[in-house]
Amino acid sequence: MSDSDLRAGRTGRPRSPAADAAILEATRASLVDLGWSKLTMGDVAARAGVAKTTLYRRWAGKNELVVDAVAVLFDELELPDRGSLAADVQGVVLQFAALLERPETRTALMAVVAESTRDESLRLRIRDSIVERQKRLVLEGRLRAQRRGELPVETDASAADRTADLIFDVIAGAVVHRMLVSAEPVDADWAGRFTVLLLSGLTGARAG
Amino acid sequence: MSDSDLRAGRTGRPRSPAADAAILEATRASLVDLGWSKLTMGDVAARAGVAKTTLYRRWAGKNELVVDAVAVLFDELELPDRGSLAADVQGVVLQFAALLERPETRTALMAVVAESTRDESLRLRIRDSIVERQKRLVLEGRLRAQRRGELPVETDASAADRTADLIFDVIAGAVVHRMLVSAEPVDADWAGRFTVLLLSGLTGARAG
């Protein structure tokens, strides 16, 4: 979110809402063309048809701007009902892979995560804007599987939360690592093998 | 590796081997103090008591230098025999977590991965210096488990390779995601739950 939302003052010229949209769009375009490390505030401002000061009035720097520009892309992820937990998991894995295939997310995600290791406020911004929002996919998938009877309803809410977090880290981590570190494609085959591993683990772990 | 090794010319003053070591050490120190994004070639040169030209004669830029400076740290990882596959996995997960706890790896790893999304040669350098070298841990762990009879000996070598890659991405990805993206600690509890999930998946998948 830009800082616009927090503004309470009622006097003076209000900030242009059009500028916010233009800047975020320009940021994504610049990420595509230049990548994270060559993206400059000046270039974004020029693309957005906006002065540099207007950027700095809304965002503290490149990191914050890019997080906001990219966060919205993650909201496109959804969990269409494909009839079985395995199909649902495989589907969301492929969706996530497609998202990471896009140059703007590919170049930006790891970069802002890297920056966040030295900047607590940036880390919180990433967590709130991106990470925490997508856990909904795990929760929704579990709920759906429970309705289908594929998974039992858990009684220990705290343990259930911990498991959801674990699943989320495993899915997101494996996909990101495969694509960006190992630099191998996440195709239907890999997604299938990964899903089998994960779901066997889930049901097997409970049995064991 | 620095480019020193590749040098073929035999005349002229040879490159100082001490400089190489001093530079890599200075790079790690600078990473600790400043983090990736604030680290500068000038600062590294100053810390190493060396001229900037000396850096550029050996490394093409900041990315390459940092990869070399950090790669050696990953070689510290090893797989001590703890008696069971589960204990071995949990042990290496905790070792990897401890490595990512160090500021120089924490800040550098994601940063160079981010850069590598736009730079093929850098990606290869990372793969050769870091990623591929650590797959040995997975291979060694499997071999040991097979010797113990915990895992069957696979007949299809290609499938075995694909599985090893999958396991590697899942382990490394989950740990990195947990620590750097979710920003939650990888402690014995988490490592244990993760190990159960993974190993259940491995044995369950084969059964199913």
Place this chain on the structure above:
Amino acid sequence: MSDSDLRAGRTGRPRSPAADAAILEATRASLVDLGWSKLTMGDVAARAGVAKTTLYRRWAGKNELVVDAVAVLFDELELPDRGSLAADVQGVVLQFAALLERPETRTALMAVVAESTRDESLRLRIRDSIVERQKRLVLEGRLRAQRRGELPVETDASAADRTADLIFDVIAGAVVHRMLVSAEPVDADWAGRFTVLLLSGLTGARAG
């Protein structure tokens, strides 16, 4: 003068006369604190408790504002009757020196003159507001000296005008140059020696 005077419209809220005074006073205060080159319209507005818009509605820019703010100070100069032409000249020289000792005039006068070399309308504003108004001192001094019989009444009006201009340039120029360029004090001694030189020149030239 501010542009307030030129306003003919009669509808709507009238301009605050208090604002004019507050702005000019704030301008002088800012000149004292910051000097010409660091004075900003924003600072003046803030000191005057006025919006920047209000300044720009009345003055075209910094130059015009400063000329108006400083011009009034020059009107303080007067020619008290000290009994002889020499005493009168010496007196006005010391008065002028005292005026140039004040930081607001010291820093502003040369600055606006410098600007005026590239801006005809500013030059006219300076001439009307400052220079031409002070020629009265020369004319009054001559008249008084003629009444005392120290100077003959001139018959050629045009020649008399040219001489008055020459005297004005010599007096004002010498004092300004001594103080601001040579950066030496204009004290009673210097004023005395200068007066002797000037008056000898005046009477001697007529004789020669």
Place this chain on the structure above:
Amino acid sequence: MSDSDLRAGRTGRPRSPAADAAILEATRASLVDLGWSKLTMGDVAARAGVAKTTLYRRWAGKNELVVDAVAVLFDELELPDRGSLAADVQGVVLQFAALLERPETRTALMAVVAESTRDESLRLRIRDSIVERQKRLVLEGRLRAQRRGELPVETDASAADRTADLIFDVIAGAVVHRMLVSAEPVDADWAGRFTVLLLSGLTGARAG
């Protein structure tokens, strides 16, 4: 003078002497085209084909740079022997007027003097580079007049110095004031009348 002269260090790449010359030339060109207030360091650097940092390495800012760029122009003034003191004075007045007619001196001189009222080091730089150097003209003119018998040889050296300073302030001040403040031309007629006034004052004052 640029700071180049003061540099004693013997290591490292030496400063380019060509850059110094190019920068000063570019500064004068920029003064002609833009005038003092619109001249920017960036523009000068671009004209000189030099990086901004190269300017800042040598000069602290615009003021110092312009003083150095303009100072050399004042060295063009000389005192050709025209046979009499009056002719010499009139000649140098017209030369000085011609110098002030040039846009680079016209716009720069008053501006740096204005700045110097708030900056002691700048004032000293102006005094050393410009003012003090030109007093040679007064001293040489007096010496020549004494040789011709037009002026007596003074016995009190201190009084002679004070008189020379006074003459210098009167001549320079009157010409500058006439041209830049009154904005009237300094032509042969004015120069003649001024010379008569000055020389009558000189000889008359001694007699009185």
Place this chain on the structure above:
DNA sequence: CCCTAAGCGAGACGGTACGTCAGGTCTTCGG
């Protein structure tokens, strides 16, 4: 034993981007 080629520290060089500041304009609300 010197010659020659390369390495070395130092630091200037032409650049690019930074984040800030001032100028002057425009847009809101309230008087």
Place this chain on the structure above:
DNA sequence: CCGAAGACCTGACGTACCGTCTCGCTTAGGG
């Protein structure tokens, strides 16, 4: 319509690093 507030675009600021270069000086090996 005025006035305060403050956002807006423009353009310059002075600084920091970049990666390259040019110095004068080692420091080897090969002739």
